[in-house]
Amino acid sequence: MNKWYLESGFQDDIVISTRIRLARNIKNIPFPSKMSEADGKKVVDTVENSLSRVSYGFEKVNISELNDTDKNVYIEEYYLSPKMLKGSKERAMFISQDGRVSIMANEEDHLRIQCMYPGFEPEKAYDVINKTDDCISETIQYAYSEKYGFLTSCLTNLGTGMRVSFMVHLPALVKTGMAKRLFGALSKMGIAVRGIYGEGTDSKGDIFQISNQKTLGETEEEIIKRMSDIMTEIISKERELRNTIIHEDRLSLENKIMRAMGTLRYATLIDSNEMMECLSYVRLGASLGIIENTENKDLTKILIELRPYHIAKTSDNALTIKERDAKRAKLIKEYLK
Amino acid sequence: MNKWYLESGFQDDIVISTRIRLARNIKNIPFPSKMSEADGKKVVDTVENSLSRVSYGFEKVNISELNDTDKNVYIEEYYLSPKMLKGSKERAMFISQDGRVSIMANEEDHLRIQCMYPGFEPEKAYDVINKTDDCISETIQYAYSEKYGFLTSCLTNLGTGMRVSFMVHLPALVKTGMAKRLFGALSKMGIAVRGIYGEGTDSKGDIFQISNQKTLGETEEEIIKRMSDIMTEIISKERELRNTIIHEDRLSLENKIMRAMGTLRYATLIDSNEMMECLSYVRLGASLGIIENTENKDLTKILIELRPYHIAKTSDNALTIKERDAKRAKLIKEYLK
Numbered sequence: 090m091n092k093w094y095l096e097s098g099f100q101d102d103i104v105i106s107t108r109i110r111l112a113r114n115i116k117n118i119p120f121p122s123k124m125s126e127a128d129g130k131k132v133v134d135t136v137e138n139s140l141s142r143v144s145y146g147f148e149k150v151n152i153s154e155l156n157d158t159d160k161n162v163y164i165e166e167y168y169l170s171p172k173m174l175k176g177s178k179e180r181a182m183f184i185s186q187d188g189r190v191s192i193m194a195n196e197e198d199h200l201r202i203q204c205m206y207p208g209f210e211p212e213k214a215y216d217v218i219n220k221t222d223d224c225i226s227e228t229i230q231y232a233y234s235e236k237y238g239f240l241t242s243c244l245t246n247l248g249t250g251m252r253v254s255f256m257v258h259l260p261a262l263v264k265t266g267m268a269k270r271l272f273g274a275l276s277k278m279g280i281a282v283r284g285i286y287g288e289g290t291d292s293k294g295d296i297f298q299i300s301n302q303k304t305l306g307e308t309e310e311e312i313i314k315r316m317s318d319i320m321t322e323i324i325s326k327e328r329e330l331r332n333t334i335i336h337e338d339r340l341s342l343e344n345k346i347m348r349a350m351g352t353l354r355y356a357t358l359i360d361s362n363e364m365m366e367c368l369s370y371v372r373l374g375a376s377l378g379i380i381e382n383t384e385n386k387d388l389t390k391i392l393i394e395l396r397p398y399h400i401a402k403t404s405d406n407a408l409t410i411k412e413r414d415a416k417r418a419k420l421i422k423e424y425l426k
Numbered sequence: 427m428n429k430w431y432l433e434s435g436f437q438d439d440i441v442i443s444t445r446i447r448l449a450r451n452i453k454n455i456p457f458p459s460k461m462s463e464a465d466g467k468k469v470v471d472t473v474e475n476s477l478s479r480v481s482y483g484f485e486k487v488n489i490s491e492l493n494d495t496d497k498n499v500y501i502e503e504y505y506l507s508p509k510m511l512k513g514s515k516e517r518a519m520f521i522s523q524d525g526r527v528s529i530m531a532n533e534e535d536h537l538r539i540q541c542m543y544p545g546f547e548p549e550k551a552y553d554v555i556n557k558t559d560d561c562i563s564e565t566i567q568y569a570y571s572e573k574y575g576f577l578t579s580c581l582t583n584l585g586t587g588m589r590v591s592f593m594v595h596l597p598a599l600v601k602t603g604m605a606k607r608l609f610g611a612l613s614k615m616g617i618a619v620r621g622i623y624g625e626g627t628d629s630k631g632d633i634f635q636i637s638n639q640k641t642l643g644e645t646e647e648e649i650i651k652r653m654s655d656i657m658t659e660i661i662s663k664e665r666e667l668r669n670t671i672i673h674e675d676r677l678s679l680e681n682k683i684m685r686a687m688g689t690l691r692y693a694t695l696i697d698s699n700e701m702m703e704c705l706s707y708v709r710l711g712a713s714l715g716i717i718e719n720t721e722n723k724d725l726t727k728i729l730i731e732l733r734p735y736h737i738a739k740t741s742d743n744a745l746t747i748k749e750r751d752a753k754r755a756k757l758i759k760e761y762l763k
Binding site for chain 1 (some may be wrong): 677678681687688689692693694748752755
């Protein structure tokens with residue numbers, strides 16, 4: 090199976106990923122929180138049958154068959170949500186061969202359809218998820234109200250059930266202190282800004298997730314358009330500020346960027362927070378032409394594949410914190426070769 | 427002209443240099459602090475004449491003809507003492523072709539004869555300085571008392587006029603907190619411990635100068651023997667502690683050593699103190715086999731040739747602090763290639 094983050098993407102020096110997800114439920118089956126074991130099984134089977142008709146094949150992942158590390162590896166890659174680890178009903182995930190589309194069955198809703206692209210690709214991602222949604226709806230009748238739209242477990246998803254979310258790297262906005270004001274303005278526009286691992290997490294390495302809160306009162310196309318326009322403005326502001334800071338004091342910024350690269354290439358013990366800080370400078374450096382021969386996709390790969398459970402997976406034994414820091418440092422060197 | 431520090435030396439992972447100097451004065455000429463202009467000139471001429479008879483030729487450096495940067499470059503290489511920059515009498519320095527022997531005329535005494543070796547070489551250095559002293563004394567009659575020995579400007583040099591001084595790198599003694607106790611014990615034995623640039627300077631990069639205080643009541647050979655024995659013990663203790671700290675927590679020490687190398691190789695701005703700290707870890711790392719392909723003489727070269735006046739000499743214009751930090755960082759990279 091391919092992974093969504095292994096390729097380069099448009100403007101991926103700022104936008105690490107574009108993610109769209111749709112919340113859908115099957116008509117006449119209770120929502121996952123209320124349904125029976127049999128209903129749970131029925132949902133998984135129905136989704137599996139439906140997907141078998143989609144031309145670009147899906148691979149089924151049976152969540153209950155995964156060990157703890159493997160589940161968390163999928164979470165670290167954004168295929169699974171942490172919520173999928175809770176609850177006792179039968180749950181499954183289906184991932185497309187290209188690694189861009191994934192469908193969770195029996196998360197908070199019967200179906201959570203997701204499409205991920207590296208870089209800034211709202212139209213492409215929307216096109217793919219829309220086609221997948223159409224294809225599924227040929228065999229599955231969704232719970233739908235003419236008045237409200239798609240019915241969902243949680244009211245916050247009612248209507249389109251669509252969340253558009255960008256994982257963005259905003260070092261210049263953060264370092265100039267402008268990020269706080271921007272995030273305040275976004276909040277007033279109904280745009281949520283979250284940390285790198287989603288709701289309730291801190292930002293690390295100047296990385297944020299920016300997504301729409303509203304799913305009701307706008308069409309899917311309107312949400313895509315509005316979110317694209319806002320992201321275009323954020324990208325443009327971030328780019329402008331990068332040029333400002335590099336011109337204001339090139340020597341100091343270059344020094345921080347090169348030292349970060351030195352730390353990544355030479356440290357033999359490094360914790361996750363420091364790695365994230367260093368990666369932020371290196372990504373900024375690559376964007377400004379100070380770091381050469383390092384592509385954004387290489388840095389995104391490190392960002393994802395050197396998360397704790399990915400590192401744990403490389404070893405047969407449970408690692409102490411220090412051993413994990415050593416392993417992380419070793420892997421960074423290999424990734425940066 | 428060769429420089430004393432460009433070659434490898436015995437145990438040079440711990441002993442950077444061995445330096446012996448003799449204070450000598452010419453009979454019937456007042457000490458430099460009391461002498462006339464004419465006396466000053468006479469001393470320089472007498473020394474020059476005497477040295478012209480020494481088989482391994484000397485190059486004369488006329489101090490008054492040097493600009494400020496060049497004078498300080500000689501100080502940074504330990505050829506000149508800071509005291510040579512003061513006073514108005516004619517002063518000169520004579521350096522042997524191999525860069526190991528230098529003679530200052532009209533410093534505190536008429537002659538300060540010095541021999542420097544990289545590494546731990548008290549016997550070799552003594553042999554060379556002794557022969558030079560013998561050779562000079564064939565043509566110059568020294569101020570000498572049967573009772574006290576060689577007469578000197580300052581009472582602290584009376585007798586042999588000999589100071590044996592080792593520049594040593596003691597990171598393990600410092601990092602384990604044992605250095606303080608050692609230095610206290612040395613002080614009671616009449617052994618002075620000074621900072622890297624000599625009297626009244628702090629230690630940088632765990633480097634110290636260890637020298638005898640007493641010049642009276644012992645023969646030259648006895649001083650050499652006593653200082654060699656003490657240094658041998660210090661070397662052995664430092665080596666033992668290096669083995670202890672590497673075995674106690676190899677991962678952490680390796681991390682610090684490699685990060686120091688990363689900083690030296692990647693920083694584009696670095697001040698003198700940080701450079702010294704990093705060089706200390708790298709020298710320790712080379713000694714422990716953690717850093718490969720880096721010789722102690724290369725590190726000593728950086729230690730000397732990246733001092734402020736050496737850096738200033740590489741540029742036509744006066745450098746700001748930031749420009750000097752940038753130049754230092756650039757030069758380190760070239761030296762470490």
